[in-house]
Amino acid sequence: MDFTLDSGNTAWMLISAVIVLMMTVPALAFFYGGMVRGKSVLNMLMMNFIAAGTVGLVWVLYGYSMTFGGHTTGFGQFVDSPFEYFGLVGLTDDKSLLAATGVPALVVVAFQATFAVITVALISGAIADRIKFGTWIAFTVIWVTAVYFPMAHMVWGGGFLGIGGKVSEWLSTPIDFAGGTVVHINAGAAGLALAILLGRRKGWPTSPIRPHNLPYVMLGAALLWVGWFGFNAGSEGAADATAGRAWINTFVATCVAMITWLLTEKIRDGHATSLGAASGVVAGLVAITPAAAAVDSFGAIAIGAIAGVACALAVGLKYKFGFDDALDVVGVHLVGGITGTVLIGFLATNKQGAWYPDGAQSGLFYGGGVTQLLSQIVVAAFAVVFSFVMTYIIGLILKAITGLRVSEEDEVSGIDLAVHGETAYETLDGSRVLTEVN
């Protein structure tokens, strides 16, 4: 096939790639950084920055190849070859590698790089304040290689969860437009596994650990919201009407999720909080991600409304079950990701400018049967189990080799000073230490 370059589509994808990178550095870094204590904010920022560093490197070396190397049969159902495009060699020579939308392969590499980066960075929220920095660096490389690249390949790279894959033959093609399974369920389940393996922070949950800078959290959430338009509307791969549908759905679902999260906590706790608004925004963004182009406006509103309530309630699970998921990666990303992915089974449509891939069907409420719902449950369940089990194994190996946690002394006196030799804020009289006893 001979494609011609489409400069409009290409420009949109380059811009999307840039603003999705912004979602990790600085948006997610500050969203998380504001939620931790003042003595560990630098470590949180650093976990996000270094994830961009390591994942960016391996993506260019072999990550793109393992995800989009073009093998779809045999072992290619699960993962691709790291050697097909090692170092991106060969991607520029072959005209046929221009996508059907007229976007050069190297631009697709750039856009997809930012997805790998943020998925790994998301996990850091579950394990705040206590993981060894070297262990985290090793984890980012191993996890993205053994979990993210295969998962992205299975769903988007021609594997058994994607278009024309085995699940598509058995049921219908699972719909994951922009990463509900690949990014959010994947990161959420990984966060749960690591939080369980690492154990609770000293004092949690009896002595409270308060967010040290809510303005950072609000700022981070707002930048995430902006960047997410690149994430979801950019996932169309072109500047067209479907991208517009994805943009609108991303927008309205997020608006509604913020409102329903705030209503939930106003009724339950008595206050509409800034942390609740920031969290509701992210919950809505997460839940609409897999459905971004595959529902109409009412579907998007329903997904946002349900996600806002579901995630506001789900962040309490860690107290019930006793796992210290510090910044609610499970409550927001795992639960939000599952919510969005499963609701597609009820709400999917290809009317009103919405779109779903070949082999997918409309949802239960939109004239389809239960087939799409079953397909969505299969892909969501697979993502949960695959990510949790793989992450748990990786964590056990790292625990045996390097150990996972910093010493209790370093954790209490502040991981910033112990690990990075820095503190974020000037303290003349030690008053910050006193307030953090709270």
Add this chain to the structure above:
Amino acid sequence: MTKLVTAVIQPHRLDDVKSALEAAGVRGLTVSEASGYGRQRGHTEVYRGAEYTVDLVPKVKIDVLVADEDALGVTEVVIKAAQTGKIGDGKVWVVPVEDVARVRTGEHGDDAL
């Protein structure tokens, strides 16, 4: 003799206390941010549904050095300006000071005030 009047008050009363002390002729004072609790105890905050009890609430501490005979008057001025009548208004206390010196001139005692 010199006395040290120390007051721990609600932060939002600081401006009024400062003005009242100035009007009463007090020429210098030291203010520091403090944390603590009295009978009011702390308060609770809710983050993502988790309730945190904050034991130590923010207070402002004022230290004023005064001549012996002014101590009672200054104490009354602070009380009048800081009082809201609600629990958590704070405390004022007076202690004797053995000596005080002005660093710039080396004067001692009430001359240093």
